[in-house]
Amino acid sequence: MANRDELSLFVRDALVAGKSRPDITGALIEAGWSESEIREALGAWAETPFTPPVPRPVQTVSARDFFIYALTFGVLLIGAINLVIVLQVLVDMLFEDDSYVAIERIRFGVSVLIVTAPLYLWLTLRERRKLAHDPALYRSAIRKWLTYIALLLAAATLLGDLIATIYALLTGDFTLQFMAKAVIVSLVAGGIFLFYANAMRQGEPE
Amino acid sequence: MNRLLFIGFCLVVAFAIGVGLWVVGGPEYARMVDQDRQRVFDLDVLADQIACVGQPKRVLPDNLEELEPCFGRPDANRNDPVTNMPFRYTVLGPDAFELCAELAIDPKAARRTLPYKNDLILRSGNTVCLVRRKAVAD
Structure with a gap:
C-alpha cells in the first residue's frame, strides 16, 4: 500500500x-x-500554469520555536494562576478577617508575578517584532499547537468558572465576595482567550 | 484590540503587584511580623507550662525564675526571643495569671498576622497579654 x-x-x-x-x-x-x-x-502545490509545479509553504517545526513558545506559555500559565490567587486573596481580605496564611499567599504570588510578568512581556514583544519582520514565522506548527493548548485551557477555565458560579447560585453561596472572585477568573481567562484567538486570526492565511 | 488587551493585562498585573506589596509590607516589616508571631507562640507555650494541666496540686510560681518543668511539656522560652528580656508574668489570684510581651508592630495592625489573636488582650503601647486560669485541687 x-x-x-x-x-x-x-x-x-x-x-x-x-x-x-x-x-x-x-x-x-x-x-x-x-x-x-x-x-x-x-x-500542497500552487494553482499556477508555471512548470515545474510551485510548492505552497508548509508548516515548520524547530527546536528554537519549542524553546521560545514553551517558555512563553509556561510563564503565562504560572503568572496567570498567581495573578488570580493574588487578586482573589485581596478580595478575601476586603470581606474577611484576614490571616497570616493570606499574607503568605500574597507574598508568594507577588514574587511569582515580579519574575513572570516582565519575562512574559519581553518574550511576547520580542516575538511580535520577529513575526512582523518575517511573517514566515506564523507557519510554526509549535506556535500553533501551543496557542491552541492555551486557548483550550482558557476555555476550560471559563467553563469551570461558569459551572462554579451556577452551582454557588443553586446552593445559596453566591455572595458578593464569590461574585468578585468569579469575575476575576473570567476576566483573566477571557482576556487570555481573546488575546490568543485574535493572534491566531492574524496569523491565518488570507 | 490585542494592543488594548495587552495594555490592560499589564495594568492589572502592575495593580496586583503594587497592592500586594502594600498589603504585605517590606522585608523589615515581614521580619517584625515573624518575630511578633514567635513572641506570641512562646507566650502560649510558657502559659501552658505554668498552667500545667494534669497537676492541679501544683501552685502558681511567684515569678518565672521559680517556674518548674511540667511533665510531658517542652521547657518554654521565658525570655523575649529578640530582646532577651523576660516576658512579664503577673499572678492575678490563686488560680489565674497573666503573661505579656512587647511586640515590634502595633498590635491593632498586627492582629491579622498573629496566632491566637482571639485570646490576646491588648494593653497600652505594643503590649499584648494572655490570661490563663489554672485548674486547682479542691
Whole structure:
C-alpha cells in the first residue's frame, strides 16, 4: 500500500507531466484515495500554469520555536494562576478577617508575578517584532499547537468558572465576595482567550 | 484590540503587584511580623507550662525564675526571643495569671498576622497579654 509521500510524489509527477487537476483527482479516486487526502495532496502545490509545479509553504517545526513558545506559555500559565490567587486573596481580605496564611499567599504570588510578568512581556514583544519582520514565522506548527493548548485551557477555565458560579447560585453561596472572585477568573481567562484567538486570526492565511 | 488587551493585562498585573506589596509590607516589616508571631507562640507555650494541666496540686510560681518543668511539656522560652528580656508574668489570684510581651508592630495592625489573636488582650503601647486560669485541687 502506498503512503502519503508516494501520493505527494505522484501528484508532483502528474503536474509536471501536464495532467489537469480533475484528471489527477479522478485517477486517485479510482485508486482508492479519499477526497480529503487528494485535496490535501493537490493543495500542497500552487494553482499556477508555471512548470515545474510551485510548492505552497508548509508548516515548520524547530527546536528554537519549542524553546521560545514553551517558555512563553509556561510563564503565562504560572503568572496567570498567581495573578488570580493574588487578586482573589485581596478580595478575601476586603470581606474577611484576614490571616497570616493570606499574607503568605500574597507574598508568594507577588514574587511569582515580579519574575513572570516582565519575562512574559519581553518574550511576547520580542516575538511580535520577529513575526512582523518575517511573517514566515506564523507557519510554526509549535506556535500553533501551543496557542491552541492555551486557548483550550482558557476555555476550560471559563467553563469551570461558569459551572462554579451556577452551582454557588443553586446552593445559596453566591455572595458578593464569590461574585468578585468569579469575575476575576473570567476576566483573566477571557482576556487570555481573546488575546490568543485574535493572534491566531492574524496569523491565518488570507 | 490585542494592543488594548495587552495594555490592560499589564495594568492589572502592575495593580496586583503594587497592592500586594502594600498589603504585605517590606522585608523589615515581614521580619517584625515573624518575630511578633514567635513572641506570641512562646507566650502560649510558657502559659501552658505554668498552667500545667494534669497537676492541679501544683501552685502558681511567684515569678518565672521559680517556674518548674511540667511533665510531658517542652521547657518554654521565658525570655523575649529578640530582646532577651523576660516576658512579664503577673499572678492575678490563686488560680489565674497573666503573661505579656512587647511586640515590634502595633498590635491593632498586627492582629491579622498573629496566632491566637482571639485570646490576646491588648494593653497600652505594643503590649499584648494572655490570661490563663489554672485548674486547682479542691
